[in-house]
Amino acid sequence: MSFHYVYGPVNSWRFGRSLGIDPIGTISTCSFDCVYCQLGAIERLQIQRQIFIPTEQILQDLQLFAPWDVDVITLSGSGEPTLALNLGEILAKVKEMTAKPLVVLTNGTLLNDPDVRAALALTDRVAVKLDAVSDEQLRRVNRPVAELNLGEIWQGIEQFRAEYPGKLAVQTMILSAWNSQVQSDYINRIKQLVPDEIQLNTPSRPKPLTRQLDGRGNNQIADCAYPVNTLKCVDADYLKTFADRIQQQTGVLVRWKISQ
Numbered sequence: 001m002s003f004h005y006v007y008g009p010v011n012s013w014r015f016g017r018s019l020g021i022d023p024i025g026t027i028s029t030c031s032f033d034c035v036y037c038q039l040g041a042i043e044r045l046q047i048q049r050q051i052f053i054p055t056e057q058i059l060q061d062l063q064l065f066a067p068w069d070v071d072v073i074t075l076s077g078s079g080e081p082t083l084a085l086n087l088g089e090i091l092a093k094v095k096e097m098t099a100k101p102l103v104v105l106t107n108g109t110l111l112n113d114p115d116v117r118a119a120l121a122l123t124d125r126v127a128v129k130l131d132a133v134s135d136e137q138l139r140r141v142n143r144p145v146a147e148l149n150l151g152e153i154w155q156g157i158e159q160f161r162a163e164y165p166g167k168l169a170v171q172t173m174i175l176s177a178w179n180s181q182v183q184s185d186y187i188n189r190i191k192q193l194v195p196d197e198i199q200l201n202t203p204s205r206p207k208p209l210t211r212q213l214d215g216r217g218n219n220q221i222a223d224c225a226y227p228v229n230t231l232k233c234v235d236a237d238y239l240k241t242f243a244d245r246i247q248q249q250t251g252v253l254v255r256w257k258i259s260q
């Protein structure tokens with residue numbers, strides 16, 4: 001199968017009709033290896049930025065989708081998009097070409113880097129992952145590269161919040177029920193950050209064990225003709241109750257859904 005750096009469009013419950021751009025490419029690459037990742041086990045776990053796909057190649061693929069009849073163009077793809085060193089250039093040129101709202105889904109691990117924050121400032125919306133309120137939870141759920149810790153990641157997210165002119169969503173995946181203390185810790189962080197929106201999720205699909213191209217951007221995978229791991233998930237009542245609690249205590253809009 002030939003590889004395309006632009007894919008979709010897909011209907012996203014969070015962003016509407018969305019065309020995806022993958023700045024990472026054939027080898028899945030991320031600073032996390034989340035237990036629920038629909039890409040399968042991350043093939044290249046790294047925190048160093050590099051150019052994976054030349055910007056020109058992405059623009060050529062994007063041209064094939066003109067006139068881009070979509071609500072947004074979303075950069076996520078085969079791993080963590082902020083690892084792409086040409087992220088800023090890609091965003092600037094995609095905006096110039098399409099004039100569409102731009103969204104980036106990030107795990108937030110590179111937000112301490114001023115170049116990453118400057119690139120993301122070119123977008124209209126950013127969704128940042130926050131699945132953990134302790135290092136233990138981070139290691140268990142997100143399984144980051146060894147040098148990452150929650151304190152530094154959080155510092156980057158706060159710095160980004162202070163500077164970013166667009167809309168910031170926090171995206172949180174809950175696998176097994178959080179106890180009251182973990183819920184309170186999360187709510188306290190949300191009070192500090194004051195994002196524009198929270199998106200709560202629980203995984204409804206099993207995790208593929210090996211790389212699955214269709215999992216890019218957390219898209220729906222068509223079938224399960226490959227080995228998978230069943231994941232823990234919470235039910236709709238739990239998500240709704242927690243969503244109501246967060247919204248009441250923080251005033252931040254919370255949207256929730258079972259599935260990615």
Ligand code: SF4
Binds near residue numbers: 031
């Ligand atoms: S879910 Fe996102 S952050 Fe987690 S491993 Fe997959 S691509 Fe990386």
